[in-house]
Each structure stands twice: as structure tokens, then as C-alpha cells.
């Protein structure tokens with residue numbers, strides 16, 4: 001097996017169980033690993049540290065084990081069982097109200113580069129590394145063992161996430177389909193609300209599972225309110241608000257496909273067109289034209305404005321502009337639920353952008369709650385970079 005030998009003193013982060021080896025820490029590579037190969041990492045003094053998937057780029061190795069330089073034959077089964085146990089203990093697997101959740105959250109589940117979302121029996125897999133992409137068949141086999149008959153299908157949706165390399169067959173498709181499986185949109189339940197999920201055509205793995213608890217919080221505050229849901233995707237927040245008795249909900253997204261799913265989800269949950277209006281529009285343009293005071297609950301959940309550090313300053317300015325527009329227009333005594341899912345924008349930086357936005361409007365703003373990602377989007381304590389979703393619930397006087 002290829003050996004990666006680190007520079008002197010560069011083993012400290014691995015000793016603290018951080019799961020990445022940066023290429024700058026590597027002194028020597030003994031062997032000629034192909035990208036995605038399992039390699040063993042050693043300190044300069046020859047001590048074994050970890051094994052993991054080799055990568056070409058700024059991260060050279062993503063660690064799979066700190067204990068052994070080989071993966072046991074049942075490695076995937078054991079790791080997936082542990083991930084499932086976390087979701088079971090969080091009350092997600094086996095719940096009568098919720099049958100969709102994130103089963104594997106990369107480093108958060110000690111499986112760097114792997115995302116698996118569970119949609120009522122269908123596991124949608126996204127490899128973010130060549131190593132995980134090359135293991136997808138083994139992962140699908142392990143899913144069958146862990147879930148048994150409860151597993152209807154495994155869909156690989158890595159074409160947009162696996163780093164492209166010649167020789168990789170980057171075509172999305174099913175890795176497994178049981179006899180009971182029927183293709184097409186699938187209906188899932190989240191906190192008792194019904195949603196259609198289309199993992200083949202939809203964004204990410206099909207649904208934003210990370211907003212489940214924040215949607216429930218919106219529901220707590222939505223009764224009787226005029227709600228505006230900006231960047232609504234398939235209408236997650238909208239359906240919860242309607243179910244909680246909102247007076248009316250307007251949903252806005254620039255994706256026509258997403259808006260047609262919103263309409264289907266509104267109907268699926270038994271709401272009428274009088275209760276809900278869809279707008280396929282740019283959310284920022286839409287907000288600019290909103291009369292002040294029209295809405296008393298506004299949700300702002302934009303896509304990641306910064307995908308890398310270089311984009312940080314522009315992203316912070318964009319968050320500030322967007323939040324100033326929302327805060328200035330919400331009715332007196334109204335609420336703004338505002339989010340950022342940019343990993344490089346930490347919660348302090350985001351709070352500062354929202355603070356600047358509030359100051360710009362000169363309104364009195366109280367922070368009622370600080371919001372984050374739920375338990376199934378687990379954060380490994382040794383890998384704080386796994387924390388990405390943050391939000392604030394604001395009361396605007």
C-alpha cells in the first residue's frame with residue numbers, strides 16, 4: 001500500500017482527529033497512488049497515523065480510519081449502521097411523522113466525501129471525492145445489508161459533485177432497484193407534511209433536508225400571518241406555514257421547475273390557491289417591489305453566496321443588502337427568518353452582516369433565536385468546518 005509520510009511536526013492535526021491531510025504537510029509519497037486509492041499516512045518518525053482516500057489537490061488525504069491501515073471487509077456496513085443509529089436516536093428513523101433525513105453527512109459521520117440522503121426507502125448518494133465515487137458499489141451493497149427490505153433503491157447523483165477525472169463514468173443512475181421500487185417522483189413526509197421529491201431532476205439530492213427544524217419553528221410563529229417565503233425551492237417553509245394556519249403565503253423562487261413543485265406540494269397538502277401564490281421571479285427584484293408592511297413573516301433562505309474564501313467579501317455584502325431589504329419591508333412587530341448556508345461564512349460573520357443590515361434600516365431589531373443545522377447534518381467535533389447552516393430569527397419593531 002502507498003505510504004504518505006508527513007513533514008516533521010505536521011502530524012498534530014491528525015493526532016487531534018482532524019480528518020484531512022493537506023498536500024503541504026506531505027514530505028514523501030512512497031508508491032504511485034492513483035486518485036481515490038486507499039493510502040496509509042505516517043508521521044516523520046514512522047508512527048502510523050491514519051488511512052484514507054488519496055486526492056490530488058490541496059487536500060491530499062481524507063481519513064477513513066485512525067486505527068488501521070486497512071479497511072475491514074465490513075467497514076461500510078459498520079459505518080452506515082453507526083450513521084443510522086445516530087438518526088434513530090435523533091427520532092428520525094422509524095418516525096411516523098418523518099421518513100426523510102440525511103443518513104450520511106460526510107466528515108460528520110467519519111465518511112469524508114460522502115453524502116447519502118434517505119427518502120422513504122430511496123437512498124440518494126453523492127460522492128464529493130474520487131475515492132468515494134470509486135466505492136459507490138460497495139456502499140450500495142452495504143446499504144442493502146443495513147436496511148434489508150426497507151431499501152427500495154439506491155440512486156447515484158454524483159455527476160455534479162464528484163471531481164471530474166478522465167476515466168470516471170460520471171453518469172447518474174440507479175445502483176440498485178428492488179422489485180417493489182417504482183420510478184418517478186416520490187412522496188415523503190416531514191413532520192407530518194407531504195412533499196414530492198424528484199432526485200433525478202431536482203437540486204442537490206432533491207430536497208433541502210437541513211431546514212426541517214427551522215421549518216417547524218416557522219410553523220410555531222405562522223398562525224394568522226401574511227408570509228413571504230423567498231428562495232422557497234419546493235415550498236418547504238410555505239407548506240409548514242400554511243399547515244400552521246398562516247393567513248396567506250407567497251412563495252418566490254427563480255427556478256420554474258421548483259415553482260411547479262411548489263404548486264404540486266400545495267395541492268398535495270390540501271391547500272387552496274386562495275391561501276397561496278407562486279411567483280417565479282428573482283427574489284431580490286421581487287423584494288424591492290414589496291410594499292412596506294405587506295408581510296409580517298419573511299423567510300430569506302438564499303443559495304450559498306460564497307462557495308470559496310475568495311468570494312467572502314462579496315457574499316457578506318450580498319447578505320447585508322438582502323437582509324436590509326427584508327428588515328426594512330417587514331410589518332412592525334413582524335418576524336424575519338434569515339439564513340446562510342455558505343460554509344465559509346461563519347455564524348459571527350453572518351450575524352455581523354445582518355447587524356449592519358439592521359442598522360442601515362434604523363429599525364429596532366431583536367434576536368429571538370439563533371438557528372442552525374439539525375442532528376442528521378451531524379458535525380464531527382474534530383471537524384468544525386462541517387458546520388455550515390446558520391440563521392437568525394429577528395423580531396422587527
Ligand code: SAH
Nearest residue numbers: 208231232233236253254255282283301303
Ligand atoms: N428554502 C428552500 C431551500 C432554498 S435553496 C427549502 O426550504 O427547501 C435556494 C433556492 O434559491 C433554490 O431553490 C434556487 O433555485 C433559488 N434561487 C437562487 N437564486 C435565486 C434568485 N436570485 N432569486 C430567487 N431564487 C433563487
